[in-house]
Amino acid sequence: MSTRPMIKANNELIDKIDKSNSWKHFKKTKPLWAKKLEEDTTVKTQEGEQSYNEGNYLCKGPTDDIWGQEEESLFKKYDITNGINSEGRQKYLPKPDTSDVMAAQIDHESSIDHPEWGTFHGNSGDYLVKSYENNDIEFPMDAGIVKKEIFEGTYEKI
Numbered sequence: 001m002s003t004r005p006m007i008k009a010n011n012e013l014i015d016k017i018d019k020s021n022s023w024k025h026f027k028k029t030k031p032l033w034a035k036k037l038e039e040d041t042t043v044k045t046q047e048g049e050q051s052y053n054e055g056n057y058l059c060k061g062p063t064d065d066i067w068g069q070e071e072e073s074l075f076k077k078y079d080i081t082n083g084i085n086s087e088g089r090q091k092y093l094p095k096p097d098t099s100d101v102m103a104a105q106i107d108h109e110s111s112i113d114h115p116e117w118g119t120f121h122g123n124s125g126d127y128l129v130k131s132y133e134n135n136d137i138e139f140p141m142d143a144g145i146v147k148k149e150i151f152e153g154t155y156e157k158i
Helices: 008-019 071-077 148-154
Strands: 024-028 032-036 041-045 048-052 057-060 066-069 078-084 090-094 100-105 110-114 118-122 127-131 144-146 155-157
Touching: 008 110, 008 127, 041 066, 048 066, 057 071, 066 071, 071 078, 110 144, 118 144, 127 148, 144 148, 148 155
Parallel strands: none
Antiparallel strands: 024 100, 024 155, 032 057, 032 090, 041 048, 057 066, 078 090, 100 127, 110 118, 127 144
16 A cells, blocks of 8 residues: 555544544454456445456455455455355455554544545544554555444454
């Protein structure tokens, strides 16, 4: 993930969380289920309509949220298991050394822009999340908003 300065419009939200000392350490502990795409596909994700190319993986999280990932990204963060579900999706477990994040619960409606994934919109109770490796970076590029139900169904506090 990039460590270049984040889009300036995001600084106000991150600065508020920094000043309130709200960042907490969490670890992704729940599996995901993924299937390699055999053709280009467009799906509705929490960020809106997203298009994914043949060869990418369509992933489904523990709260039935859907998103796509490139093979390299999936295998970098997850270990494959022997499990296959009734939808033909393979079970993947988060790798222990890549599943840590810093997160803070947001107390109001918010938006944050990500240079690759677009605008994340959040409601009161949702979480602002950044990778643990970017903990020291004041305004990291990798921050995004995760819906409360998805975050709490996927991560555990350390």
